[in-house]
Amino acid sequence: MVALFVALTFIIFLVIDFFVLRSQKKVHPAFMPNSVFDKSSIYFPGKYLLSKGHIWLQALKNDTYKLGLDEFVVRAMNNIVINTIAEEGTKIKKGDVLFSGTAGGHPVAFYAPVGGTVSQINTNILNKNIEDIYNEDWGVILQVESQAKIQEIAFEAVKAKAWMQSEFKRLKDFLTIQTAEPELAGLTMADGGNIAEGAVSMLSDKVVAAFENDFLKQ
Amino acid sequence: MSTQKGLLFDSTMCVGCGECYRACKTTNKLPETNSDPLKDHLSCSTYTVIEDHQGKYTRKLCMHCAEPTCASVCPVGALTKTSEGPVVYDENKCIGCRYCMQACPHSIPRYEWTSNNPRVRKCIMCHERVKAGMQTACAEACPAGATIFGNLDELKAEALKRIKESPSTYYPHVYGMKEGGGTNVLVLASTPFDQLGFVTNLPDEALPNFTKRALEKIPTVVSAGTVFLGGMYWLTKRKNEIAKENAQAKERKN
Amino acid sequence: MKAAFLRLTFWKVIAVAIITFGLYSTFLRFTQGLASVTNLSDSFPWGMWIGFDILCGVCLAAGGFLICAITHIFNIEEFKPLTRSAILTAFLGYVMVVFALLFDLGRPLNIWHALIMWNPHSVMFEVAWCVMLYSSVLFLEFSPVILERFQLTRLLKIVKRVSLPIMILGVLLSTLHQSSLGSLFLIVPAKMHPLWYSPLLPVYFYLSAIGTGFGMIIFESYLSARSFNKGLEMPLLSRIGLFAAIFVAAVFVIRFSDLALTGKLHYLLIPCQETYMFALEIVIGMIIPFAILIQKRNRQSRKWLYFGSVSLIVGALLNRLNVSITALNGFSKANYFPSVNEIAITMMLVVIGMIAFKYAVQYLPVFAEEEHTEVLDTNVVVENE
Ligand code: SF4
Ligand code: SF4
Numbered sequence: 001m002v003a004l005f006v007a008l009t010f011i012i013f014l015v016i017d018f019f020v021l022r023s024q025k026k027v028h029p030a031f032m033p034n035s036v037f038d039k040s041s042i043y044f045p046g047k048y049l050l051s052k053g054h055i056w057l058q059a060l061k062n063d064t065y066k067l068g069l070d071e072f073v074v075r076a077m078n079n080i081v082i083n084t085i086a087e088e089g090t091k092i093k094k095g096d097v098l099f100s101g102t103a104g105g106h107p108v109a110f111y112a113p114v115g116g117t118v119s120q121i122n123t124n125i126l127n128k129n130i131e132d133i134y135n136e137d138w139g140v141i142l143q144v145e146s147q148a149k150i151q152e153i154a155f156e157a158v159k160a161k162a163w164m165q166s167e168f169k170r171l172k173d174f175l176t177i178q179t180a181e182p183e184l185a186g187l188t189m190a191d192g193g194n195i196a197e198g199a200v201s202m203l204s205d206k207v208v209a210a211f212e213n214d215f216l217k218q
Numbered sequence: 219m220s221t222q223k224g225l226l227f228d229s230t231m232c233v234g235c236g237e238c239y240r241a242c243k244t245t246n247k248l249p250e251t252n253s254d255p256l257k258d259h260l261s262c263s264t265y266t267v268i269e270d271h272q273g274k275y276t277r278k279l280c281m282h283c284a285e286p287t288c289a290s291v292c293p294v295g296a297l298t299k300t301s302e303g304p305v306v307y308d309e310n311k312c313i314g315c316r317y318c319m320q321a322c323p324h325s326i327p328r329y330e331w332t333s334n335n336p337r338v339r340k341c342i343m344c345h346e347r348v349k350a351g352m353q354t355a356c357a358e359a360c361p362a363g364a365t366i367f368g369n370l371d372e373l374k375a376e377a378l379k380r381i382k383e384s385p386s387t388y389y390p391h392v393y394g395m396k397e398g399g400g401t402n403v404l405v406l407a408s409t410p411f412d413q414l415g416f417v418t419n420l421p422d423e424a425l426p427n428f429t430k431r432a433l434e435k436i437p438t439v440v441s442a443g444t445v446f447l448g449g450m451y452w453l454t455k456r457k458n459e460i461a462k463e464n465a466q467a468k469e470r471k472n
Numbered sequence: 473m474k475a476a477f478l479r480l481t482f483w484k485v486i487a488v489a490i491i492t493f494g495l496y497s498t499f500l501r502f503t504q505g506l507a508s509v510t511n512l513s514d515s516f517p518w519g520m521w522i523g524f525d526i527l528c529g530v531c532l533a534a535g536g537f538l539i540c541a542i543t544h545i546f547n548i549e550e551f552k553p554l555t556r557s558a559i560l561t562a563f564l565g566y567v568m569v570v571f572a573l574l575f576d577l578g579r580p581l582n583i584w585h586a587l588i589m590w591n592p593h594s595v596m597f598e599v600a601w602c603v604m605l606y607s608s609v610l611f612l613e614f615s616p617v618i619l620e621r622f623q624l625t626r627l628l629k630i631v632k633r634v635s636l637p638i639m640i641l642g643v644l645l646s647t648l649h650q651s652s653l654g655s656l657f658l659i660v661p662a663k664m665h666p667l668w669y670s671p672l673l674p675v676y677f678y679l680s681a682i683g684t685g686f687g688m689i690i691f692e693s694y695l696s697a698r699s700f701n702k703g704l705e706m707p708l709l710s711r712i713g714l715f716a717a718i719f720v721a722a723v724f725v726i727r728f729s730d731l732a733l734t735g736k737l738h739y740l741l742i743p744c745q746e747t748y749m750f751a752l753e754i755v756i757g758m759i760i761p762f763a764i765l766i767q768k769r770n771r772q773s774r775k776w777l778y779f780g781s782v783s784l785i786v787g788a789l790l791n792r793l794n795v796s797i798t799a800l801n802g803f804s805k806a807n808y809f810p811s812v813n814e815i816a817i818t819m820m821l822v823v824i825g826m827i828a829f830k831y832a833v834q835y836l837p838v839f840a841e842e843e844h845t846e847v848l849d850t851n852v853v854v855e856n857e
Contacts, residue, residue, distance in 0.1 A: 003793035005809070007793075030777075030779075
């Protein structure tokens with residue numbers, strides 16, 4: 001009985017605390033969306049380039065680049081799982097599908113920012129969540145058709161960061177359009193500042209498709 | 219020949235007069251707690267009582283175990299087994315953790331709960347008297363010869379003899395021969411002992427062995443643990459260093 | 473600052489009420505003896521102070537030695553951000569345990585006797601020494617934080633140099649006393665309910681302390697996130713959740729094999745209070761947390777990870793109190809239930825510990841090592857605390 005009493009007291013205190021926080025209009029950390037996607041914390045590594053389809057590029061040799069998904073999409077969608085990668089050795093054009101898979105179970109595809117030949121693919125990323133965004137979890141190594149094109153389609157790191165901030169605003173607007181009240185759906189935070197991590201893939205196939213259209217195609 | 223003294227209580231001879239109860243109170247200068255010794259219970263002011271189990275009388279008191287659990291658990295050694303047999307208590311050492319009360323298989327020790335500097339209280343087999351060569355107050359007072367004092371070996375032989383001589387009177391077991399490693403207080407009865415309120419599910423092994431087995435492992439745990447932890451530290455550290463070196467080497471190549 | 477301090481909040485009022493009543497009970501305890509405040513009796517000499525304050529307290533403070541072992545002995549450095557707060561909690565936990573002991577001991581002024589009057593056959597003696605040494609070790613482990621705060625670089629260097637032996641000593645001492653708290657009950661084979669009594673009690677106590685300690689590290693992080701507006705180290709915490717699940721499973725397997733091998737399983741079929749409490753302990757403390765934490769998806773969810781840690785803790789509370797109280801109730805027939813004063817003193821100690829933690833965090837760089845924490849939205853949690 002004593003054991004039961006102590007255990008219940010503990011639980012009751014937790015429950016009371018939950019309601020106390022609620023009455024103060026605060027959220028217990030356990031009930032916050034899994035992570036908060038705030039614009040100040042977006043990271044982009046120094047020597048990388050970023051294309052408008054949210055694919056990063058890292059120069060290896062003159063015309064070979066390593067490509068992968070940037071933090072913005074990974075955090076906006078969360079739980080991205082790649083099932084297919086463009087085949088090794090094939091030639092692809094700008095705008096061809098580079099990776100496809102799912103985000104929170106909804107189908108999604110990512111597009112090549114530039115044309116070229118796929119010289120190597122990273123099969124390690126298949127069928128698991130993308131985690132180590134800028135290192136281990138790269139997608140393909142691409143021999144680009146023309147070096148000059150790269151300058152046109154990609155930002156350097158400093159600009160890339162600023163651009164991602166603007167994308168962040170665009171994402172908020174996007175969510176507001178998709179769901180009349182994103183706050184209530186738990187997609188954005190009460191103060192209107194931040195977005196719940198993975199907000200995009202919390203919604204439907206349709207929203208993910210719209211996101212693909214608005215953010216991933218360029 | 220061991221110098222251990224003991225008590226033999228033959229419940230078939232006890233008439234429930236309460237003389238041992240009163241003698242104990244007087245000798246140990248304990249305050250009166252009940253005018254009827256048969257209605258009292260052990261407390262910090264009562265070291266022994268007579269219990270009435272449907273007309274069969276039995277005494278309850280510290281059994282003065284051969285390997286006393288209470289003494290083995292006491293962190294500061296406030297309880298000790300004397301060479302004369304009694305298990306005695308030193309209130310100046312005691313810190314009051316009450317592990318002795320928790321651990322005693324016969325649930326004997328009592329506590330002065332209302333005192334601000336409480337002591338553990340229990341029968342001490344009139345240690346002072348025994349040391350002086352006298353018998354315990356209770357044995358001296360018993361008019362029926364139900365409680366007798368003597369050398370433990372002799373008492374054991376006497377108990378066995380009684381059972382042998384009149385098997386119809388006695389339940390064929392001397393309580394205290396082997397219970398929890400044996401006790402210095404032996405009891406004879408006409409019925410199974412659980413009917414008289416004795417604890418009968420005790421192992422024959424002395425209880426202190428149960429914790430001794432765990433405590434014995436400590437040196438092994440400590441030395442194996444140190445080697446394991448030290449080794450782990452060295453291994454993992456080395457692994458991290460190698461990983462770091464590799465990473466640096468890779469970077470240089472790039 | 474001052475205004476914030478004076479402002480009344482729900483929990484402040486409760487804390488003041490608990491401490492006031494606790495102090496009143498303390499006064500009674502030390503002026504009129506144990507009988508005036510506790511429901512302890514000759515047939516039930518160990519109550520809630522031993523069962524909760526000491527057994528549960530020590531078990532829940534296991535997070536400190538676990539995190540030290542992970543970061544300093546197994547050199548898994550990612551976990552460093554969790555170290556300081558875990559050590560601090562453990563240290564405060566042990567200080568509270570010692571205070572509780574002063575309440576519980578009949579002759580608290582003699583507590584130092586354990587230092588000079590040795591009885592190495594006594595488990596209690598061993599526990600006393602380990603707890604005492606380990607509290608000092610915890611203090612040393614935490615001391616860099618204090619030294620950093622006051623910029624005592626020389627001392628800091630010395631402490632850092634001896635840090636490895638200290639860490640190893642801490643892990644060893646914890647191993648010893650966590651298990652020995654279980655050994656305390658080895659001596660009462662005839663008094664304890666067979667579902668709990670086992671020669672393996674020290675092993676159960678040790679392994680379950682590890683499982684619970686991991687749960688506690690998670691739970692503490694949520695508490696800190698709740699009160700100090702800091703982020704949750706989710707990736708680290710989910711890994712800790714996995715460790716907890718593994719240990720819980722280990723205890724479950726060993727306990728049930730033991731019950732089966734010693735032919736005690738049939739006790740589970742006897743409908744009585746002990747059986748129900750045993751079942752509750754197993755379900756809440758082992759099955760539920762294992763089911764939650766073994767799944768990666770749950771471990772990555774803030775909500776489920778939290779529920780997992782809460783059920784680990786509730787399970788530990790049930791287990792320790794079952795061993796120390798429920799399992800002995802049948803034999804003693806005392807039907808012990810703590811008095812209001814016993815509860816008040818216990819709660820007072822917990823509250824004081826939490827307040828101490830709060831101030832330590834405010835004035836010392838406890839969360840300083842955490843460069844990697846996610847930046848949480850400041851407006852959601854804090855401000856009007
Ligand atoms: S009966 Fe109890 S108090 Fe008496 S010696 Fe044995 S263990 Fe100690
Ligand atoms: S209460 Fe006193 S005599 Fe009993 S075990 Fe504790 S210190 Fe020893």
